[in-house]
Amino acid sequence: PVSPQLADSEFSPVFRLLTIFAYGTYADYLAEAANLPPLTEAQKNKLRHLSVVTLAAKIKVVALFFLEFSFHWDYLMLVTIMFPQCIPYSVLLEQLQLKNVRQLEDLVIEAVYADVLRGSLDQRNQRLEVDYSIGRDIRREELSTITRTLQEWCQGCEVVLSGIEEQVSRANQHKEQQLALKQQIESEVANLKKTIKVTTAAAAAATSQDPEQHLTELREPAPGTNQRQASKKTSKAKGLRGSAKIWSKSN
Numbered sequence: 001p002v003s004p005q006l007a008d009s010e011f012s013p014v015f016r017l018l019t020i021f022a023y024g025t026y027a028d029y030l031a032e033a034a035n036l037p038p039l040t041e042a043q044k045n046k047l048r049h050l051s052v053v054t055l056a057a058k059i060k061v062v063a064l065f066f067l068e069f070s071f072h073w074d075y076l077m078l079v080t081i082m083f084p085q086c087i088p089y090s091v092l093l094e095q096l097q098l099k100n101v102r103q104l105e106d107l108v109i110e111a112v113y114a115d116v117l118r119g120s121l122d123q124r125n126q127r128l129e130v131d132y133s134i135g136r137d138i139r140r141e142e143l144s145t146i147t148r149t150l151q152e153w154c155q156g157c158e159v160v161l162s163g164i165e166e167q168v169s170r171a172n173q174h175k176e177q178q179l180a181l182k183q184q185i186e187s188e189v190a191n192l193k194k195t196i197k198v199t200t201a202a203a204a205a206a207t208s209q210d211p212e213q214h215l216t217e218l219r220e221p222a223p224g225t226n227q228r229q230a231s232k233k234t235s236k237a238k239g240l241r242g243s244a245k246i247w248s249k250s251n
Contacts, residue, residue, distance in 0.1 A: 052133070
């Protein structure tokens with residue numbers, strides 16, 4: 001018979017045990033152990049492994065951070081950070097019905113080698129950090145929740161996409177403004193150069209000089225300026241030496 005028919009047949013305990021392995025946990029089995037077939041140690045460990053997967057899925061933490069930056073324009077960045085699922089040893093010992101930490105750590109190591117989960121044992125903080133775990137079967141009543149979650153995720157993606165398009169538009173607008181400002185500055189510099197050139201040419205024409213020669217004279221000092229300054233320094237030095245001689249004779 002097919003599985004739904006097993007629920008109402010003489011094989012109903014087997015069917016119930018099958019559903020526990022598909023969806024349930026070791027604690028669910030212990031609650032109904034009197035009405036279910038007994039399990040071997042290997043089967044118990046397998047169900048314990050699946051129970052750890054269920055516990056990890058229940059405490060999954062996903063954090064979304066909106067980081068805002070400002071550099072001539074504002075834009076938002078959506079960052080998704082997935083934190084490892086941390087399960088305390090105390091919870092695992094209770095749910096898996098293990099006697100001590102040594103048994104628990106051996107069970108987790110077996111699960112890691114079986115590729116049921118990936119993570120690390122934090123013995124200092126007495127917890128299991130799960131980075132990855134396999135997926136389990138889905139109940140029919142959970143389909144509506146999954147559908148709603150996916151719809152919310154799609155809506156979030158649309159919001160993020162809309163925000164990105166808006167920021168791209170603002171960035172392009174800022175770029176155009178900067179290009180217009182650059183062209184304005186270049187135009188003003190060119191006009192200023194023309195004004196200086198015209199002014200220089202007019203001043204040179206007033207003195208009947210070549211404009212380039214006039215600019216050179218404006219930059220360089222007059223020919224006799226350096227000689228006058230040198231003669232002043234020489235006469236001052238001679239005066240100091242003469243006064244020194246007079247002072248020595250008087251002594």
